[in-house]
Amino acid sequence: MNQPLAIEVAGLVKRFRRELLKSDYTTWKSLLLRPFRRDRAADLLTVLDGIDLAVGPGRTLAVIGENGSGKSTLLKILAGIYKPDAGQVSVQGRMSSLIELGAGFHPEFSGRENVFLNGTILGLSKKEINRRFEQIVEYAGLGQFIEAPVRTYSSGMYVRLGFSVAVNVDPDVLLVDEVLAVGDEAFSHKCEDKLNEFKRAGKTICLVSHDLSAVKKFADEVVWLDGGVVAARGEPARVIDAYRQVVARREDEVGRRAASRGELAAADRWGQGEVEIVAVRLLDGGGQPHVVFASGGPLCIEMDYVVNQPAEAPAFGIGIKNSAGVLCYGCNTHVDQASLGPVPQRGTVRFTAQRLDLVPGTYLLDVAVTSSEGRDYDYLVQVASFAVRGGPDGDVGIYRPPHDWSLRPRGESA
Template sequence: MADNELAIKIRGLKKSFKVYYDKSNSLKERMIFWQRNRHENRVVLDGVDLDIKKGESVGLIGHNGCGKSTLLKLMTKILYPDEGTIEVNGRVSSLLELGAGFHPDLSGRENIYNNASIFGLSKKEIDDRLGEIVAFSELGTFIDNPVRTYSSGMYMRLAFSVAINVNADILLIDEILAVGDANFQAKCFNKLKEIRNNGTTIVIVSHSLDQIEQFCDKSVWVHEGKVMAQGKPEDIHMQYLEYMGEVRRKKEVLLSGMTPVQIVESQQNESTLRWGSGEVKISSVKAYNCNKEEQSIFYTGEDIRFVIDFKVRDKVENAVFGIGIYRDDGLNIFGTNTKIEKFKDFEIKEDGSYEITLKNNRLLPGKFIVGFSIEQGDVPVDYWKTALEIEIVSHSGRVGTFDLEHDWSFSDKNIVK
C-alpha cells in the first residue's frame, strides 16, 4: 500500500517500561544505591506492525494491560518507542484525557481558549470554532462562569466539545463515550459518526465491543504486546471472546483456592475438570431411571434421577448444590443450583447426599456429560465438571439437542395428504 494512503504506519514497535522496586529520584539514594537501582523491564509492546488507512476507523481491543492504551499514547507522541517506528500523518487530536489543563478559576470561555491552544490551535482558529464549541457543549450562559462552579457533567461536555471541534485528521479516543447523560452520549456518538463520515481517521480503545462493532471498520486485537489479529470487528471479537472464555476458565481453576499440590494432582488426573477447596468431596454420583434402576442410557422424555453422595472433611456453611449438563463437545446446555432456585443456604456438617431429578427430560439423542458442584457462597468446594456420562436415545428421529414441543398447521388448498 502506498504510504500516502496511510494515516498511521507502525513497524516493529517496541516499548518497555522500567518498573522500579524502589524508585529513587533523589541524589542521595542514587549515590548510595547506584549499583543496585533495582528495576525490572516490563515489555508492554513487543514488535507491533500496524497500518491504519486514512479515513479508517479502528478499534483496539484486548484485556487490561495488553498494551493497547500504551499504543494509543505512542500514537499521540506522549510516549516514544524504544525500537521501531511510528509515523503519523496529519494533525492528531486525542480524547485521552478530557479537560486536561482546565483551570477551575477561569471561565468556560477562557478554558476553551486554553484547552484548544494545547491542541495547537491558533487564536484565529479558536475564534472561528468558538460558536460551535459553545453550542455543542449546551452550556449556554454558563460559559462565562468559572469552571469550578460546573457540575461534572457540564465539565465533561465542555471538554468533549473542545476536543471534538479541533478538526483533527486523526482522532484518538480512549474510553470516552461515557460522557454526561444518555442524551449527550448519543449526541457525542452522532458527532463522532459525522466526523468519521467526513473522512477523519479514528482510533478507539474500548472495552465495549458493541461500540466498536457499531462504529469501526476494523478491529485490532492486541495481546501481550503484539497484534494478535485484525479484521472485521465481528470476526475478531468472536475470536477474542472465545479466547477470553478459555482464559477465564483457566483462571477459575487457579483462583479456586487449591493448593499447588492439588492443582498438580488435578492436572494429572482429571485435567482441569474438577476443582475446589475440598472441605467436602463428592464421593459418588449415580443416575437412576424411573424404575429405580441404575442406568447410563435414557430415553428422551424419561425421568432421570441423580443421587450425589458427599463426604465431609470440614464443616461448610452457606453451601450451594449445583448441576451442569454439557454436550459432548463441551457446550453447556443446562445448569442451575440451589441458589438460583432460591433455596435457603445449606449447612453441611456430616456426610450425606442430595438428589436432583430431571423430569421428562427433553434431550435428543447424543452423549452428555453431567457435572455436579458444591460451593460455599461463590467459592467452589468441589466442582466436578465431568462426574458422569449419560447417553440419550430416542425413536423419534428428531435431530438436534433439545426436543421442543411444536405444532404444525397447513393451508389445505395446496397440500394433499
C-alpha cells in the same frame, strides 16, 4: 493502494523500566548508595513487542484487549507522548487525541476561559477558537453555565465541555481512548454521532475501547492486543469473537481455581446454622465445575450441607441475580414440592436447570436452607458468580426464550 497511509507503525517496541512501575522513585540517597543499579536489562518490562499497523486515510481502526495489554501505551505512542524504544511510527496530518478531556482546565476559571486555555493546549490559535467558540459551547450544551467556574460543574458537564473542545480541533487523525464510556446516555449518543460525522468526513480514527458493541459498530478493522503483541487483526466481528472466547476461557480458569480451593465467600450470611451449607459448586451438564456457561445450555448447582441440630424438613433454595441486582429466578425445594425424602446428617443437594435461558452477562448466586415455615437456617448472599456467554450479540434484558423469527406475506395463513 498507492494512497499514503494515515497511520503507519512498523516494528514498534516499547519497554518500561520496572523500577518505574514499582513507583520506586530514585532518591538522592538511593542514587548515592547504588549508582550503577539502573538500566539493567532485567529491569525492563516489554509492554509492546513488535507491533505493525497500517491504517489508510478515512479508515477506523479499533484496538481491543484486556487491561494491561498495551492499548493505551500504543495510543500514547501514536500521540507522540511516549517515545518508542524501537520501530517507526508515522502519523500524517493534524492529529487530535481524546485521551484526556479537559486537559489544563483550571477549576476556578469559567467555562469560557477554560475553552480558550484547553483549545490553546490542544494546538488551536486564539483566532480559531474565537471562530469555533459558539459551536463549542452549543455542542457542549452548557448554556449560561459557560460563565460559571468549572469547579461548580458536574462531572458530566466537565467531560462534555472537554469533549466539545477536543472534537472541534478539526483533526485529520483522531485518537480516542475510552471516552465513549464516560458521561450519560445522551452524551454517549453524542459521541457516537460525532464519530460517525468524522467517519463520513473521511477522517482517520484510532479507537481504544472495551465497549465491544461500539467497536463493532464503528471499526473497519480491529486489532486485538494481548500481552503486547497482536493476537489477531482484521474484520471486526471475527476478531471480537475470538477475543471473547479467550476472555471467557480465562475467566473460567480463574473462577475454577477459586472454586477448587473450596472456599465459601459470601457477601452476607445469616441464620442460626441448624443446617449449614459448607460448599457450593457450579457444574456443567457433564458434572464439571465451571464459571462460564452457555446461554441455553444446562446449569447444575450443588450444595453440601451438614445438619448440626435436628431440624424439621429443611428446604433448600437458590436465587440468581444479574449484575444490576435484579432477581432473575428464585425457588426452593419447598415451593417446588420436591420430595427429597429423609435428610441425612450430611449430604449434597443438586439443582439442575436443563436450559439456562439467560442473556449473556454476569450473574450472582444466593443459596439458602430454611425451615418449612420460612425461617432461615443458613442464608448466603452472593456465594458465587458465573458468566453466561454465547449466542448473538446485542439482545437485551434478562430472559432469552428459545425462539426464531419468520415472515409471511399478507393473506397467507400461518
